[in-house]
Amino acid sequence: MLDALFKPKAVAIIGASKNPLSIGHIVTQNLLDHGYKGPIYPINPKETEIQGLNAYPSILDVPGEVDLVNISIKNTIVPKIIEQCGEKGVKFAIVHTAGFKEIGEEGLALEREMVKVGREHGVRIYGPNSQGVQNSDPAVSLYANFTFVPMTPGTVSILAQSGGVGEVLKIPLHKLGMGLRMYASFGNECDVSMNEILEHFGNDDGANVIMLQVETFKDPQGFLEVASRITRRKPILALKAGRTKEGAVAVSSHTGSLMDQDTMADAMFEKAGVLRFDNQDEMTKAAIAFASQPPPSGSKVAIVTNTGGPGILALDEAILGGLELAELTEATQNQLRENLLPMASVKNPVDVIATATPEHYGFTVETLFKDPGVDMVLVNFITAPFVDLEGIARRLKEAAEVANKPAVVVVMTIEKWYGLMQAIRDSGTPVYDFPEDGAKALLAMARYGRVRAGKVEPAPELDVDGNRVASILGRYEGKDTFLPQAAVFEILESYGIHSSRTVAVKEAPDLAAAAAETGFPCVLKVDAASVVHKSDAGGVVLNLEDGAALEEAFGGMCEQFGGEDVGFVVQAQKPEGREVILGTKAQEGLRPLIMFGLGGIFVEAMKDVVFRLSPLSANEAVAMLHSIKGLPVLTGTRGMPAVDMDGLAGVLVRLSRLAADFPVIEEMDLNPVFVYPQGTPPVAVDARLRVKG
């Protein structure tokens, strides 16, 4: 769909100029310098020749067909020009010009006008306030962008919301001579969307990996779907700006859009199998590995080194990040022992020692690749000045070339021996400067290996009573309110989530019948939308052992709480279990988030909660339970048995389905849910549900 954008047959530059600091001039120069394969038409009413090319007064004067234009003229005349482009049959217009949505109301109106004109005249708009696009495919060689990092062909594609960050992402690839495949920084995203470009990059067989930098998601659900499809085939590495509150404010002020919750981004990335990185350095170093290496089938790493210390730097980083140190078979160890120097260490990390020859290095790497317990290999090589360095580089290259497991090489050296690094790199093996970098690259590859190996399981079909829920929710249509307790529990029950037996009471005479249903001991609670923290407000009385106690408590509560909306409930008192909290929250443009955490002091003091996107599969629910820090509280520590984890995962699955099925539910809180050892199902003791009108 975006073929004419990334593979145009001809490009016109509207805003071409002889001024070398102008955008039009720079774009034209980039196209020329990179040998764009089609004709380039500078458009400028005052010139007949620009940068050695024939210039034309308007797009309508261009002799041949044009499918892409780059526009860098004044904002207010852009819509008019788009109309001309439509007449000419132009398919895509990259609008570099700023002064649209990002400057406020006036700019937004202009932007809408431009989109409208584009739609009417069949011109799709890229931008505005954008850099441009690049495609290094030698058949195209398009640099329709005003940036400065030179382009050479490679297998990494880059999609960046921030043009500045996009440029920063290109720099390390350029420095390593790795090149890139396609590039896009899409500005205000008024028409051509990030998701469309991402899909285009995903379908491009020339790209092995996609680097994505994003600040706000315009269409989160669309992103989720596109990204989920792509990550089955190739990795998407993501850098999300605004990790901190301060960062989020800065994002919001410079993009003019409201900030997306960072939590939502994490949940989306998790669900789509996108690998998130904390900074561009780690992301680009991972991309360098993905550019040529297959993902590993497990997480066991073997390390080869010629000096102990740097080997341990790599080891610490790898293990802290979650890799395992491969245990080498006896056969492997014996082979190494027979073939390496006497002082060498044949356990993992294998220390071939500083005086190792090329053959020692080559044999070691080959032997490790053959060990079935090794999923990936990291080779550390410090260029000790007393050995045959060229020979070692050659043998490492040979050994890595034939492997079907990923390998990275770390060469610690100075400019004198950069040729050795390049020789290894040219053979398709990633080379890093420092041990930790190599370890981080392998960590990223193992993360992606897990994404690829993970079965994508749909959320299960459930035996639920959706009609009953619809009918209850229907009573509150158009209202923005909390539901009464009894209604909330009935909704939960309809989805198979059990709660403590709860009966609404209005007056004292109702108490006896209620208690007959709940039994003793029971609990009396106030039930009012206006009382949010019931316990704190004195709206919960526990341990009511008989009718008299219940009546007394009811009397006290009636005195304390009054008003139209106030009701009360009598609830069966459950034996105390371990407390957990479950919740859901609707998301603009996306399905609801579901939250899980340990209750009580844990959530308050430790913020030990995790979020995922609904609906959950059984696998996802189990993974969610296992990702809290306080997991031993559930799985049992000294003297405490494990809780019914499957039962709890089931509640998560059902709650997530409920939230996903009824978008009118703005938020739910099940706080607490008591969980018990195997044999006793979890039970919700208190729950809130708010609908949005």
Added chain:
Amino acid sequence: MLDALFKPKAVAIIGASKNPLSIGHIVTQNLLDHGYKGPIYPINPKETEIQGLNAYPSILDVPGEVDLVNISIKNTIVPKIIEQCGEKGVKFAIVHTAGFKEIGEEGLALEREMVKVGREHGVRIYGPNSQGVQNSDPAVSLYANFTFVPMTPGTVSILAQSGGVGEVLKIPLHKLGMGLRMYASFGNECDVSMNEILEHFGNDDGANVIMLQVETFKDPQGFLEVASRITRRKPILALKAGRTKEGAVAVSSHTGSLMDQDTMADAMFEKAGVLRFDNQDEMTKAAIAFASQPPPSGSKVAIVTNTGGPGILALDEAILGGLELAELTEATQNQLRENLLPMASVKNPVDVIATATPEHYGFTVETLFKDPGVDMVLVNFITAPFVDLEGIARRLKEAAEVANKPAVVVVMTIEKWYGLMQAIRDSGTPVYDFPEDGAKALLAMARYGRVRAGKVEPAPELDVDGNRVASILGRYEGKDTFLPQAAVFEILESYGIHSSRTVAVKEAPDLAAAAAETGFPCVLKVDAASVVHKSDAGGVVLNLEDGAALEEAFGGMCEQFGGEDVGFVVQAQKPEGREVILGTKAQEGLRPLIMFGLGGIFVEAMKDVVFRLSPLSANEAVAMLHSIKGLPVLTGTRGMPAVDMDGLAGVLVRLSRLAADFPVIEEMDLNPVFVYPQGTPPVAVDARLRVKG
């Protein structure tokens, strides 16, 4: 003391050779290439000339004085050669040769022999199994080392236990043309110690910062003292190998020493004000900043950028690491608004926008430096191709040069404009490639700023009864045992740590008198060294309301527990408070570690514990309390008041003093201590104390 090692008047190379891959040859060449200022004497019985220098058959044949020798001959003849060196008056011998302690018993014996000979003949031994030393001071220019990274003068000194890591640490400095001051990698540390070298580097006015890489501490207490003195004047940055269990094993197998607890290293670094880093990349990037910049006086950062996205990368990294975003004064904002481009953002981060001129950049940086709320400045500069780049670099250089606050500059560019980076760097302002790197450097500087600003407070004088403790402990002299409960509580009481009233009982008739002291309700506990987890073993009965209940419980416990060492205690039952755990553990070669954590499920499930070195000052105790993740459990969350933090800090101070005063105490556990809101002092409810014979 180490002057003759780092500033020798003459160097002899024992093991000099014409073989260019030999250690002797490489060391000689390094000395020659770097223009060592004194005479160099190759020693080789078979040659008369090596590398253009007169060679001598033995050190005794050298015509002039020699104060340093580099030795790379066979291990077994080294002691003999050391003897000759002594005759010649050599002061230091760098022994490169391996095959000593690191290969086992035989090597250890040889190493001891060598040290003995050295002592007898007045030759101090550096190494063995070591690289060597370097001193870039132009008056010396000593490269007495066989490594390959060229040396130029700088202000960073490097001390590395692993020669491989030492070399890796030099590489980034070399690449940036920063040079280094002194370097040492000391191998087996048989005589000249890491602490001596560290002290030497600390006293060297030519070094602004010291990078330290360490795997095992031979003399931890000595390190603590030396490092504490140095960090008052200049930063020590440390990389400790073996952060993981796997890494620790690898350290242990390649150094031949037992691994140091990582926890101990952290506690030592904390106490000494040493900044620990997780990897060499972050450490060297910090060193680059310390090489020329003063530490900031606070943690408020201002960020300048010419594109939004990279500004946010820097911001996120800075805030996540603990810096604050400076709030600019109205005056600052007004000045910026008047002088920058209309689209510029004058709030922090200040976005001067991509078309900013040199004057815009310069004015902004100067104005930010003048704002009293700004402690440090990070400047992001992406080399947009449409502005006067040289001018911007020049103005940034000018602005940063005159500041007395730290600044770092990030230049995002390609090789074409490396000259701009170098120009800024040459003016003494650190330049980084990426925004996150600049932010990390500032984070490290702010950490050191806090070290420098922190008052070093001695542990306070306490009113304690040391004689009473000595007398109790005296009863167990030479034994390796747990003490009875009553004795433990008496010891704690002697140091002002209160516990629940506890009376030892042996037989049923003792119960009444005991209960008269404790009152009811009381607790009955078994008291035996052999019963470690009393509760789990059924050795604790709570809630004894009267004499009958106590007697019954006693009967049951007597049936359950028997044996010589078994006793029982009756204890006053305290109202339940919040539970915390305090502990101490003796450390080989160092004062005891003290541990603090939240009790119960928190310590078991969350491992939320912190360690420091005893004795604690009041400040340190308070900082310790505040460094647990579950702090809100103590300071109070919804509906829960704060506990008596000062009282609890006091217990920590007293316990740490007790452990420090009596090294015979191998470990103590106060588990739990109940803490209460202000007004009720903390009370130890259970305690264990083990002495070591």
